[in-house]
Amino acid sequence: MDIALVIGLIVLGIFFMILEIFFLPGISVAVIGGLACLIAGIVLAYTNLGSLAGNITLIISAVAMAAAFVWFIRSRTLKKMSLETNIDSKIAAHQGVEVKVGDKGHCISRLAPTGKIAIDGKMLEGRSENEILDAGTPVVVTAISDMNVIVRKDEGDAS
Numbered sequence: 001m002d003i004a005l006v007i008g009l010i011v012l013g014i015f016f017m018i019l020e021i022f023f024l025p026g027i028s029v030a031v032i033g034g035l036a037c038l039i040a041g042i043v044l045a046y047t048n049l050g051s052l053a054g055n056i057t058l059i060i061s062a063v064a065m066a067a068a069f070v071w072f073i074r075s076r077t078l079k080k081m082s083l084e085t086n087i088d089s090k091i092a093a094h095q096g097v098e099v100k101v102g103d104k105g106h107c108i109s110r111l112a113p114t115g116k117i118a119i120d121g122k123m124l125e126g127r128s129e130n131e132i133l134d135a136g137t138p139v140v141v142t143a144i145s146d147m148n149v150i151v152r153k154d155e156g157d158a159s
Helices: 002-022 029-049 051-074 077-081
Strands: 104-107 114-119 122-128 138-144 149-153
Touching (some): 002 029, 029 051
Parallel strands (some): 122 149
Antiparallel strands (some): 104 114, 138 149
């Protein structure tokens, strides 16, 4: 009876640990239950079956846990649960917006260093060259990157 209880606790502990590792990430009831079952099974083996049986149970538990982990990784169960869709498309950051170096506009939000700007009535993602610009500050486009329109404060007449 003691051997069946030890084996049951170890199997239940391994089940809870696999459940925790693959299905319930984080510290949850499954990891606490799994550790409690594993420890209880090993302690029960040491106290009721002797130190030799306890050592054997400890080694077999570690090997069984590693084997269950490897088996679950190699099984097709994870393949069925994972997403296999790849996104191949790409969208241009400033699609449909004609902006060129020298265009003037103003900051809609604070650029510290990035924020929203308006150029010719179109709202864009802007980045300041080297300073923080407050909302409403007139700006001039100095460069255009993939993701941002690089601007600096317009020192000329305000737009």
